[in-house]
Amino acid sequence: MARIIxxxxxxxxxxxxxxxxxxxxxxxxxxxxxxxxxxxxxxRNLDLIMNCERRVVYDFVNVIQGEASLNQxxxxxxxxxxxxxxxxxxxxxxxxxxxxxxxxxxxxxSQTFDYIVCDSPAxxxxxxxxxxxxxxxxxxxxxxxxSSVRDSDRILGILQSKSRxxxxxxxxxxxxxxxxxxxxDRVDRGEMLSVKDVEEILAIxxxxxxxxxxxxxxxxxxxxxxxLEENSDAGQAYDDAVARLLGEDREHRFMTAQKKxxxxxxxxxx
Amino acid sequence: MSFLDYFRSKKNNTASVxxxxxxxxxxxxxxQRDMPDYLPQLQQELLDVIRKYVQISDDMVQVDVDRNExxxxxxxxxxxxxx
Numbered sequence: 001m002a003r004i005i006x007x008x009x010x011x012x013x014x015x016x017x018x019x020x021x022x023x024x025x026x027x028x029x030x031x032x033x034x035x036x037x038x039x040x041x042x043x044r045n046l047d048l049i050m051n052c053e054r055r056v057v058y059d060f061v062n063v064i065q066g067e068a069s070l071n072q073x074x075x076x077x078x079x080x081x082x083x084x085x086x087x088x089x090x091x092x093x094x095x096x097x098x099x100x101x102x103x104x105x106x107x108x109x110s111q112t113f114d115y116i117v118c119d120s121p122a123x124x125x126x127x128x129x130x131x132x133x134x135x136x137x138x139x140x141x142x143x144x145x146x147s148s149v150r151d152s153d154r155i156l157g158i159l160q161s162k163s164r165x166x167x168x169x170x171x172x173x174x175x176x177x178x179x180x181x182x183x184x185d186r187v188d189r190g191e192m193l194s195v196k197d198v199e200e201i202l203a204i205x206x207x208x209x210x211x212x213x214x215x216x217x218x219x220x221x222x223x224x225x226x227x228l229e230e231n232s233d234a235g236q237a238y239d240d241a242v243a244r245l246l247g248e249d250r251e252h253r254f255m256t257a258q259k260k261x262x263x264x265x266x267x268x269x270x
Numbered sequence: 271m272s273f274l275d276y277f278r279s280k281k282n283n284t285a286s287v288x289x290x291x292x293x294x295x296x297x298x299x300x301x302q303r304d305m306p307d308y309l310p311q312l313q314q315e316l317l318d319v320i321r322k323y324v325q326i327s328d329d330m331v332q333v334d335v336d337r338n339e340x341x342x343x344x345x346x347x348x349x350x351x352x353x
Contacts (some may be wrong), residue, residue, distance in 0.1 A: 146288050153296045157303045190283035197289045201296055 002110040005117050005245075006135035006173075008159075010151030012122030014143045015180040018216060019238075020119035021049045022227035023139065026242030028083035029227075032114040035074065037105075038088035039131035040121035041097060047087045050077065051223025061089035064101030070108055079228065084113075094121075097130045106134050124158060133164050137174040137245075139207060143181045144193040149201055152177075156202065176207035178241060183212045184257040195255055208241030210234050211254040305335055316346065324350055 007020045017040075024036035037060060038046035047053040052075045058068035063086075070086075077083035086105075089096065109116050120131035132138060138159050142152040159173045160166055166173070179198055186192040195209055210216075215232040219225065227242070229235035233254050240250045313333045320326055332347040 146292055149292050150295060150299075153299065157300070161303075187285070190285050193285050193288055193292075197285065201289070201292050 002113045002116045003137065004106065004110075004135050005115060005137045005139060006120055006132045007117060007139045007141060008120040008128065008132055008155050009122070009141040009148070010124060010128075010155040011143075011148045014141050014148050015210070015216075016122070016141050017046050017049050017119055018220065018226060019139060019141050019178060019180065019210075020046060020117055021225040022235075022238040023242055023245070024115070024117040025077075025080055025083060025225040026227045026239055027115045027117070027245075028077070028080040030242070030246065031082065033082045033112065034115040034117065035084040035086060035109055035113045036117040036119060037086040038119050039097065039127050040119065041088050041092055041094040041127055042090065043121065044088040044090045046085065046119050047075075048223060049220055050085050050225065052077070052085055052087075053223075056087045059087045059089040060105070061092045061096045063105055064096065064098065070105065094125075094127045097127060099130065099133065102130050103134065124154060128155075129158065129162060132159055132173075133162070135159070135163060135173050136165070137176065139176045139178050139245075140202070140204065141178050141180055142198060142202070144179060144183075144187070144195075144198055146193075149193070149198055153202055156204065175204040176245070177202055177204045178207050178210065180210040181212045182209050182255070184255060188257050195252075206252070207244055208237055209252060209255050210237045210241075304337065309333060309335065320348060326351060 005023070007016050007023065009016050020036055024034050028034040036046065036050075038044055040046075041061065044059075047056055055075050058073035060073065062068040063070055063073045073086060075085045075087065077085065106116060118131045118135065121127040140152050140155060142148050156175060159175065163173050165171060177199065179195055182195070183192055187194045195206065199206055211233050213232060213234040215229050215234050216226050219229055226232065226234050227238040230239070237254050240253065243250050313331060316333065317326070317328065317331050320331065326348070330349040330351075334345040336343040336345060
């Protein structure tokens with residue numbers, strides 16, 4: 001039986017796809033057979049971030065509607081041995097994702113994969129609800145910013161009432177907070193919510209903090225999951241998050257501002 | 271923190287404003303989360319019925335649902351104006 005992990009947020013542009021790409025790559029790199037599914041029907045982008053956009057032939061909706069088999073639609077990653085991508089449809093209506101159809105595909109994947117990572121679309125509509133419905137765990141991607149935190153709380157409410165686990169009265173979906181685009185300098189200056197602030201408001205366990213970093217854009221430009229930039233702060237922060245997801249105990253990093261010299265502190269504003 | 275920061279932080283601490291606003295709105299929205307969808311309409315209709323007999327303002331009728339394991343209790347609180 002595969003473990004099903006949804007990457008969700010409510011708000012758009014906070015880093016769901018970046019996170020899905022890196023978390024799934026990290027799990028696969030550790031030898032777990034992993035598939036990452038793009039649920040954003042009509043606005044497919046995971047393929048670009050994973051650098052397989054020109055290898056898409058069939059998609060998730062084709063499989064649901066029986067026009068292709070799973071094996072035809074799954075794209076094998078070229079960098080990591082045990083990683084597969086199931087792209088979203090770019091042309092269909094998002095209602096093409098039916099609960100029965102999604103269940104069929106997830107059940108079939110469950111038989112051969114260890115981890116199924118579901119990359120949710122933004123919003124709280126049908127597509128987002130389909131992405132989280134079958135989840136065992138949820139990574140709630142949040143920016144330290146008011147609208148993102150509020151939307152994350154909203155999505156937590158939906159996880160607690162509209163997931164399969166909630167509807168069936170099973171153990172609740174295991175929630176993880178992943179704080180992205182974190183800037184410790186601005187936190188020190190009182191311009192940005194701190195990790196502690198966001199943890200206090202959302203009251204769910206912290207999986208990791210990804211620092212705001214230029215590496216993230218540089219990696220996505222090239223279709224490289226940022227976790228593979230092993231020398232970068234953001235890449236290492238994602239690697240820590242994957243380790244914690246697998247139960248490892250790792251200390252949190254990249255949460256404090258870099259120490260600066262006396263002159264830059266005086267004249268460039270800490 | 272440098273001594274320049276000391277002067278800046280007082281008027282620029284927008285993070286604490288953000289936190290305070292979030293705590294209030296999130297608490298409010300969590301309170302509404304468990305309520306049934308029909309509650310606002312029920313409240314409006316109750317108000318209309320009561321207004322046939324007594325003049326009351328919107329905030330004088332409070333409707334809450336208390337959920338226990340085995341049953342839910344609809345709690346209706348109407349404040350009548352003094353004569």
